[in-house]
Amino acid sequence: MLASVIVSVALGVIFLLIAILYKKKYLFRIILGTLGIVLLLYGGFSYGALRPIADIETFDVGNTSDIEYPIKKVQVTSPVEGDTVNCRILSMGVYPKGHNKDIWVLLRPSDQKYYPQSDYTNTSYKENGKWQVVTRFGGDKGEIFDLVVYETDSLASAFFSETILKWKDSNQYEGLSSAMLPPGAKEIERIQVKLKRDCRGVF
Template sequence: MFTSVIISVVGGIIFILFAILYRKNPGLSVGLASIGIVLLIYGGFTYGSMNPIPINETFDTGNKLQVEYPVTQVQVISPVAGDAVNCRILSMGVYPENHNKDIWVLLRPSDEKFYPQSDWTNTSYKENGKWQVVTRFGGDQGEAYDLFVYETDSIASAFFSETIAQWKAANAYEGLTTEELPPGATEIDKIQVTLENNCRGIH
């Protein structure tokens, strides 16, 4: 399909160039230009179908803890324990220098199951001692959530990524029991927050 896009675009440009060359013949020039424009539109539409523009997800940020330096351990700095949060927030934290494991946020609502959180990077995004990940809540207003921070080895990280992919494919987010958490995942921080609004049915 990509070849047809190239052919359409190149063909469209060629027809438009011929239209310019034959501008002394208005009928021929208009016909060639029309074909060229149609080919360019077709090529652009086909490319857009192959590479759809991603939908930007909106999220809120909550209160932040003051970071004490030097950072000696991975921790969450936003949201803050006891916060009332919106349905989608950006969870943020810090990690010490030379930290080489993946960082995951897992939510545990009232059903006592764990829900790993990810965005396009799957794991939390890490840079210059700070990490962050879009965190999505799906419960009732006032419901309490435990927000866990885990560090993982590559096997545990792959398990969480594959689990999320399976949930998305099935459109069924079943959660993980404590026994299902991979052995390579280690809990390193935990806070509790409540939902400010009703987030039921929101992914």
């Protein structure tokens, strides 16, 4: 299938070039040019069907709080305590200069278990004193969540990454009890938020 797509695109380009460069027989040039365009369109649509464009994940940002200066510790700037949030938000904040630990967001819904949050890099993204991570909620409208921010050493960070990978492989997101949280994870801040709508089964 891929070979036929390549051939179609190549022929389309050749036909178009001939139609453009050939100086005689106006009708012949129109026919050849039309065929070239049709072949290019066919090849493009066929390639798109073979390799579909991945969905772009979108997210909302909750309310934000002011940064406390000077920045001496990891701070959460969004969401804020008591926020009403959508199913997918960007949790974010700041960290002090020289901070060398990873930052993790864990959600604790009504089942009292903890769920590490990650994007494609697993740990929160850190750059120029700011951190952020896509946070995905799954639950009922009005459900209360604890959004808990931790800073972790390398062992705790590896534990959370491996846990997420294991859950994804088995498609079973069982959650972690408080006793299962690694000792190298230090709680920085805990914020309560409420779901704006039903998010069960969204992800």
